[in-house]
Amino acid sequence: MKKLKSIVATLAMTGLSYGLAHADQVVKIAVSGPLTGPQAVSGKDDENGLRMAIDELNRTPIKVDGQVVKFELLSEDDQADPKTGMQVAQRLIDQHPTAFLGPQNSGVAIPVSSLTSAAHIPMLTVASNPQLTKLGYNNIFRTGASDALLGSSMATFAVEKLHAKTAAVIDDRTAYGQGLADEFVAKAKSLGLEILDREYTTAQATDFLGILTTIKSKNPDVIFFGGYTPQGAPMAKQMRARAVRAKLLGGDGICADDLVKVAGPASANVYCSMSGAGLDGTPEGRAYIARYKEKFKTEPQAYGITYYDGMLLLANVISSAQTTDPEKLVQALHRANFKGVAATYTFDKVGDLINAPTTIFTFKDGQLVAFKQ
16 A cells, blocks of 8 residues: 555656646736826837747747746836836846836836846846937847937938038937937038027926027927927827927937827827838838737837837847857847848847937828838
8 A cells, every 4th residue: 555655756757847847837927118198109009019929939839948938027107207107117026027118218218227137137128218228238138229320310311311501409308319319410410411599398298399499590490309299299280280390300219109199180290210120111110010900009109119029139149049048148148130020120239229220200090001102
């Protein structure tokens, strides 16, 4: 009887060991972004892009050391606020994720980077302020173009395509908006584009009539706005209402179909630069748009595709390096070379995307489209 119990116990333990050896390996992926407030549309787009990539990967899973890897999404709302961002980032890090995607906003990403660095977790972010990758952390990977590229590309566009001679500049005083505007001004001056005025607003403002009245009196050819759609959309509408003849330029923060909902016909006078190639310009991009619309019943916005690509990049690195250890993945990401939908992802020594592509967009028939002259 004792012998029988011993055999049963042995078989049970063997079965348990077998089950454990073949259990799925759960890999947690953290993301934070503005899921409420004025930038909620953009933040939800980020989460959607990441969620779509995770769902696709879990349907055709990768393996590490023979174990199937299942990805689990951990998402928090940072409200585009640095203080809230630090709190939710720490809450996410306490759950021991393998990687952290986001934050979207530079003003949140810069302080949060200290937490992900201390935790030795790879951080993949679209935050574009150049300061982010100058902090000395080796775990930061910028998956989009920096302000240096986005701002300077719009200055070049203003001079070479719009034949502008003069410009006014407005920024929202965020790390993103101010950094973007600074880069535009620097490139504009080098090209001989005269800056007639520089004005400031906030990331909560919706009334720009005072600023626009001042700028209108100086009659610039273009107005460059460093900020996001919740301000860019009413600004464009108010420019039209006040017969401001200048074209409105901006970075990826205003490159969103959602701008049309507020700006209406005034959106036709708006131009913006965005990291990556236009999605509708490639078969892969068009396929992403179709899958996104089918899954979420809404149009994709500016950053979701980069979060989608970022997750596929991470999965590719996990598969090729055969590890889910965050510290080892940091080293592997520095050696990565992955062709995604929006870009090819390979990074320089500080974590900036090498040869980050940018595309100029405008709005036509209520849709965001790549500019073609």
